[in-house]
Amino acid sequence: MRSFLPRPARARRRGYLLALASAGTVTALTLTGCGGVDTGGGSGSSGSGSGDGKGESITVTAFAGAWGELFKSSFVEPFEKDTGIKVNLVYGADSDWVTKLRAAGGKNAPFDVLALTPGSLHQAVGGDLLEPLKTADLSHWKQLDPVLTERSTIDGASYGVPLTTGSNGLLYRTDKIKQAPKDWTDIFDKKYCGHVALPPLTYNAGLEFFSALVSQGGGKLSNPADVDKGFKKLAELKGCVSAYPADAGSVATVLQNGDAWIVPFWDGRAFAMEKEGQPIGFTYPSSGAVGALTSYYVPKGSKHTAAAYKFLNYLSAAEYQKPFAQGTFYGAGNDSIDYDADFKAKVKYGEDVYKKFTWVDYKTATPKLNEWQQRWNQIFK
Amino acid sequence: MSAPSTSPALSPATSPALKKPRRLRGLLPVTPVVVFLAALFVVPLVRVFALSLHPVDANGYPLDGYSFVQYRRVFTESFFSEALWHSLLTALLVTVLSVLLGFPAAYALSRARKGVVRTLLFVAVVSPLLTSVVVRSYGWVVLFSANGVVNRTLVWLGFLDQPAHLLTSYLVVVVSVVHVMLPFAILPLTTALGGIDDNLRRASRSLGAGPVRTFWKVTVPLSLPGIAVGATVVFPLAMGIYITPLLVGGANQPLAGLRVYSQITAVFDYPVAAALSLVLLLLTLLGVSVLGTGFRFWEKRLHG
Numbered sequence: 001m002r003s004f005l006p007r008p009a010r011a012r013r014r015g016y017l018l019a020l021a022s023a024g025t026v027t028a029l030t031l032t033g034c035g036g037v038d039t040g041g042g043s044g045s046s047g048s049g050s051g052d053g054k055g056e057s058i059t060v061t062a063f064a065g066a067w068g069e070l071f072k073s074s075f076v077e078p079f080e081k082d083t084g085i086k087v088n089l090v091y092g093a094d095s096d097w098v099t100k101l102r103a104a105g106g107k108n109a110p111f112d113v114l115a116l117t118p119g120s121l122h123q124a125v126g127g128d129l130l131e132p133l134k135t136a137d138l139s140h141w142k143q144l145d146p147v148l149t150e151r152s153t154i155d156g157a158s159y160g161v162p163l164t165t166g167s168n169g170l171l172y173r174t175d176k177i178k179q180a181p182k183d184w185t186d187i188f189d190k191k192y193c194g195h196v197a198l199p200p201l202t203y204n205a206g207l208e209f210f211s212a213l214v215s216q217g218g219g220k221l222s223n224p225a226d227v228d229k230g231f232k233k234l235a236e237l238k239g240c241v242s243a244y245p246a247d248a249g250s251v252a253t254v255l256q257n258g259d260a261w262i263v264p265f266w267d268g269r270a271f272a273m274e275k276e277g278q279p280i281g282f283t284y285p286s287s288g289a290v291g292a293l294t295s296y297y298v299p300k301g302s303k304h305t306a307a308a309y310k311f312l313n314y315l316s317a318a319e320y321q322k323p324f325a326q327g328t329f330y331g332a333g334n335d336s337i338d339y340d341a342d343f344k345a346k347v348k349y350g351e352d353v354y355k356k357f358t359w360v361d362y363k364t365a366t367p368k369l370n371e372w373q374q375r376w377n378q379i380f381k
Numbered sequence: 382m383s384a385p386s387t388s389p390a391l392s393p394a395t396s397p398a399l400k401k402p403r404r405l406r407g408l409l410p411v412t413p414v415v416v417f418l419a420a421l422f423v424v425p426l427v428r429v430f431a432l433s434l435h436p437v438d439a440n441g442y443p444l445d446g447y448s449f450v451q452y453r454r455v456f457t458e459s460f461f462s463e464a465l466w467h468s469l470l471t472a473l474l475v476t477v478l479s480v481l482l483g484f485p486a487a488y489a490l491s492r493a494r495k496g497v498v499r500t501l502l503f504v505a506v507v508s509p510l511l512t513s514v515v516v517r518s519y520g521w522v523v524l525f526s527a528n529g530v531v532n533r534t535l536v537w538l539g540f541l542d543q544p545a546h547l548l549t550s551y552l553v554v555v556v557s558v559v560h561v562m563l564p565f566a567i568l569p570l571t572t573a574l575g576g577i578d579d580n581l582r583r584a585s586r587s588l589g590a591g592p593v594r595t596f597w598k599v600t601v602p603l604s605l606p607g608i609a610v611g612a613t614v615v616f617p618l619a620m621g622i623y624i625t626p627l628l629v630g631g632a633n634q635p636l637a638g639l640r641v642y643s644q645i646t647a648v649f650d651y652p653v654a655a656a657l658s659l660v661l662l663l664l665t666l667l668g669v670s671v672l673g674t675g676f677r678f679w680e681k682r683l684h685g
Contacts, residue, residue, distance in 0.1 A: 095646040102442075123649050126440030194546070200633060202647035242527065242546045246632035253519065254630075257526035259548055367439045369648045374460040380633060 057086035058112040058307045063294075064091040067328060074324035079314045085307050094120045101129045101299055109299035112308040113315075115163070116297055118151055119204060122362045124297070125154050131298045132157035137309050140316040143336045147354035152295045160295030161316050162333030164325055166266035167289035167348065167357065168208040171251075175279040176261040183286045184212050187262055188233075193240035197260030198380070201373045203246045208290040208360055209264035210234065210372070215358040216287050222364040227372070235379050244380070255280065266292055271329035271346050284348050291357040295333070433655035441650040451656035461640060461657055468637040469664060471554065472619035476672075478559050479566040479615045480608055486563070487570035487607070488600075506567050509560050518628035521557045522548065525629070548630035557629045558622055565618065566611035573607025574600070602683045609676035613669055620665040637661045 060076070062068040068091045076087045090097075090111065098120045100110045106129055116124060124130050135141045135158055141149075144162055152160030170181045176195070181187065187196060199206035211221060213233050219226030243254040248269060254260045256278065267289075270282035296315055298308050314320055318334045325332035326340060331349030339347075365372075435443035436450050455461045486506060493499040509517060524530050525547040532544035547553055577600060585595040623638030632639065637657060644654035 093646075095649075098649065099645070119647075120649075123440055126438070127442050194543075202643040203632075241549070243548050243630060244633040245630070246627060250522075250628070250630065250632075253522055254526070254548065257523070257528060259527040259546070366441075366648070370458075370460060370644075370650070373643070374458070377460070377633065377635065381635070 056084075056304065056307055057088055058304045058311060059088040059090060059110065060311065061090045061092065061094075061097050061111050061114040063093060063115065070324055070327045074327070075311075075314050075320050078320060079311055082314075083307075083310060085310065087311070098123050098129075102127055104299075104301065105129075106300040108303075109301040111299055112302045112304045113296055113298060113311055115294055116160070117204060118293055118360065119207075119362050119366065121152055121160065121295075121297070122154070122366060124299075125159060129300055130159050131300050131302070131305075132159055133161070133298065134309075138316060139313050140318070140334060143318065143334050144316055145333055145335050145351055145354060147351055147357075148293060148295070148333050151291070151293050151359060152297075160297050161312050162293060162295045163315060163321070164268075164294055164328060164330035164332050165349075165354065166268050166292040166294075166330045167284055167353075168205060168212070168264055168266055168292055169285050169289045170262060170283040171255070171265040171270040171273075172262040172281050172283070173255060173258075173279055174281040176258075177281075180281060181262065181283045181285075184209075184216060184264075186283075187264065188236050188240075192262050194242055195259075195261040196237060196241050197243040197245055197251065197254050197263035198237060198241045199245055199251070199264070201369060201376050204292060205251070205263075205265055206246075207365060207369075208292060210376075211360040211365070212264070212285070212288070212290050212358055221361040221368075227368075231375055231379070234376070238379055241380060266330075267347060268329035275329075288356050288358045289348075291354065291359050294330075429655045430659060432652055433659055435652045437650055437652050441648060441652075443652050451653045452660070454653055455656050455660050460635075461637070461653075464635040464637045464640045465657075465660060465664060467635045468620055468661065469668065471558070471636065472616050472665075472668070474555060475558050475562055475619040476612050476616045478555070479562045480570075480611055482559065483563055483566035483570055483611060484604075484608075487567045487574050490567065490571045491574035507564050510564050514624055515628065517561070518557065518625055521553065521560070521629045525553050525556075549633065551631070551634065553629050554626045554631040554634050554636070557625050557631075558619055561622070561625055562615045562619055565614045569610035569614070570604060570607040573604040573610075577603045605676065605680055605683065609673070609680075612676070613672055616668055616672060617665045620661060620668065 062071040068089070072089060076089060079085070080087055094114075094116050097111065097114050098116070101114075101124060104110055106127075109129075121130075138161065148162035148165055149158055149160070152158065152162070170184070170187060172181060177192070181189075199209070201207045201210055210230055214221055214226050214230035217226075217229070219229060221227060243250075243259045245251040245254055245263070251263055251265055251269070252273065255263065255273075267282050267284070270280050273280040274282075296312060298305065298312075302308055316334055318332075318337045321332040321334045322337045322339065325337065326343050329343070329347055331347055331353070335351060339349075432443060433451050434447045434449070436446065436448050438444055455465075486502075490499070490502050490506065493502055512520075522529075526532070527544040527546075529547075531547060532541070535541045536544060581599055581603070582595055585599045586592070590598065621638050623636060623642050626632070626634055626636055627639060627642070638661070641654045641658050641661070644650050644657065
C-alpha cells in the first residue's frame with residue numbers, strides 16, 4: 001500500500017498548513033461571533049441630552065437588563081433634566097464593578113456612584129475602596145429604613161444608600177403545587193422530590209437559602225456546628241434536585257420549562273413573572289425570609305463627589321423610588337412611600353418586615369465560600 | 382476557507398545566498414502582529430503569574446510576599462484538583478467525539494460539488510459559530526428540559542417512566558460542548574479530505590482493495606493532517622470552556638473553567654484563580670504536545 005502514497009513530504013506539509021489556516025479562520029469567526037456575548041454586559045452610556053448643561057458628568061452603575069432600563073427612567077432621566085448633569089450609565093453586575101475598583105486601588109475610581117450587594121460590600125470595604133457617607137449631606141437620610149442602612153454600616157461608618165431589598169423565599173409553580181408552601185422546610189417535602197431547583201452557594205440566592213437553613217433553629221454561620229447541621233439538612237435534598245441554576249435567567253427558564261416546580265428565590269422576580277401571566281406564586285417563609293439588599297455607594301477616589309451626592313438625593317427620594325420599587329416589586333429603602341394597592345397586597349415591606357429577616361453573615365461566609373461550596377458539591381455531585 | 386488546491390506549485394529552490402535577506406524582509410510585515418500578540422497575551426500572562434504567587438487575606442486581597450501557597454491549594458484541595466482532572470478527561474472525550482462525528486460530515490462536504498447543497502452543508506457546519514452563545518445554549522436548554530423534545534421522546538418510546546434530569550447531567554455538558562467544537566474539527570478535515578487525489582482511491586480499488594480497505598488504508602491515513610489539526614484545535618478550546626456548560630445547566634459540573642469563574646465572581650480570590658488558570662494552561666499545553674507528538678509519530682509510521 002505504501003507505494004501508492006507518492007505525495008512528497010512538502011506537499012503533505014502544505015496540506016497541513018492549509019488545514020491549519022482554515023482552522024485559524026474559524027477561530028477568528030468565533031471570536032467575532034460570540035466574543036462579545038461571552039464577556040457578559042459591556043458598558044453603555046445613556047444618550048439623552050440635558051437642559052442647562054453645566055458640562056459636568058458622573059458615572060453610575062446599574063444592573064444590566066430590565067432593572068437597568070427602569071433605573072434609567074426612574075432616577076437618571078429626572079436627575080439629568082433637573083440638574084443638567086450628565087449621567088454615564090455603566091451596565092453590568094457588581095462583581096465586575098468590584099473588580100474594576102480593585103484594579104483602580106482607591107485612585108481615579110472608574111465610577112462616582114455604584115451599586116453593590118452585601119456580599120461584595122465587605123469585599124470593597126475590606127480593600128478600603130469605599131468612602132463612608134456624609135449622611136448630613138443626604139436630604140432623605142432620616143426617611144431611609146434603619147434596618148437597611150444598618151446592613152451597610154461597618155465599624156460605625158455608614159457606607160450605603162439602600163435602594164431596594166428583595167426577600168428570598170420560596171418561588172413555586174402554582175399549577176403544580178396547589179397548596180402554597182409555608183416555610184423553608186416545605187421545600188424538603190417528598191411530593192416535590194425531583195422537582196426542586198437549587199442554586200449553588202456561589203450564587204447569592206443559593207447562599208441565602210443555606211443561611212436560612214442554618215438560621216432556622218437560631219444557628220449562626222459563624223458557628224461550625226450550626227453550619228454542619230445546615231449541611232445535614234441540605235443533604236436531605238440529595239436526589240431530589242432537578243436543576244442547579246446559577247443566574248436569574250436560568251431560574252426563570254427551568255421553572256417555565258417544567259424542570260423545577262419550586263426554588264428559593266426573590267419575591268420581586270416571582271411577582272414580575274406572575275405579572276407576565278406565568279403560573280408563579282411566592283411564599284414569605286414563616287421563620288423569616290432572607291434579605292437581598294441593593295444599596296448605592298460612593299467609591300474612594302471619585303472626583304465628582306458633590307454631583308454624586310446630588311444623585312444620591314434623587315436615588316433616595318420617595319418620589320423617584322416609588323415607580324422603581326413598583327416596577328421591580330422590591331421594597332424600597334425609603335420608608336415614607338405610599339405604594340399602590342396592588343403592590344401593598346403582594347409585597348411585604350417596611351421596618352417590621354426587615355427586622356424579621358435573617359441576613360447572610362457575609363463577613364463569615366465570603367472567606368468560607370470555597371470550603372462550603374466544596375461540601376455542597378460533595379452532596380450534589 | 383476557499384476550496385483547497387492540491388497542485389504542488391512550489392517555487393523552485395532559490396539559491397541560499399538570496400534566501401536570507403528575503404526571509405528577513407518577510408518578517409517585517411508580521412512585526413505588528415507579533416507586537417500586538419505580545420502586548421495582549423504575554424504581558425497579562427506575566428501579570429497573572431505574578432498575582433498567583435501572592436498569599437491572600439480573608440477578603441481575597443493579595444498580601445505582600447511571595448509563596449507557592451496558591452499552587453499548593455490547587456493541587457491539594459479536591460475542589461480544584463478534581464476539576465482539573467475532570468476537565469482533562471472531558472476535553473479528551475470531546476476531542477475524540479468531535480473528530481469521530483466530524484469525519485463523515487467532512488467527507489460529505491469534501492465530496493459535494495460546488496452549489497446550493499455544498500453551501501447549505503457548509504452553513505450547517507459553521508452555524509454553531511455564527512450563533513450567539515446565549516441563543517445556542519438556550520436552544521439546548523429547550524431540547525433537554527423536562528418537557529423538551531428529548532425527554533418527551535424517551536418517555537413516549539417507553540425508555541423512561543418520567544422525564545430525566547438531563548440539564549444537570551454530564552451528558553448535557555458533553556453534547557453542548559461537542560456542538561460548539563464540531564466546526565473546528567470538520568473544517569480542517571474537509572480541507573485534508575478534499576486534498577486527496579481521487580485517482581489514489583481508484584488505484585486502490587482497481588488493485589483489488591474493497592471500499593472498506595481503501596477507506597482505512599488510503600483515505601484515513603491521508604486525512605491525518607486534518608485529524609491532527611482538528612484535535613489540536615478542539616482539545617485546548619474544550620479544556621477552558623465554561624460559559625456553555627454554565628448556561629446550559631451544568632453549573633455544578635467540576636470543570637476547571639467554572640471553578641476559575643466562581644473564584645473571580647463569587648469568592649473574589651484572584652490569586653487562587655490565577656494559579657488554577659495557569660495550571661490549566663500548562664496542562665493544556667502538555668496535552669497539546671502529547672497529541673502533536675502522537676500524530677507526528679503516527680504519520681511517520683505511515684509515510685516513513
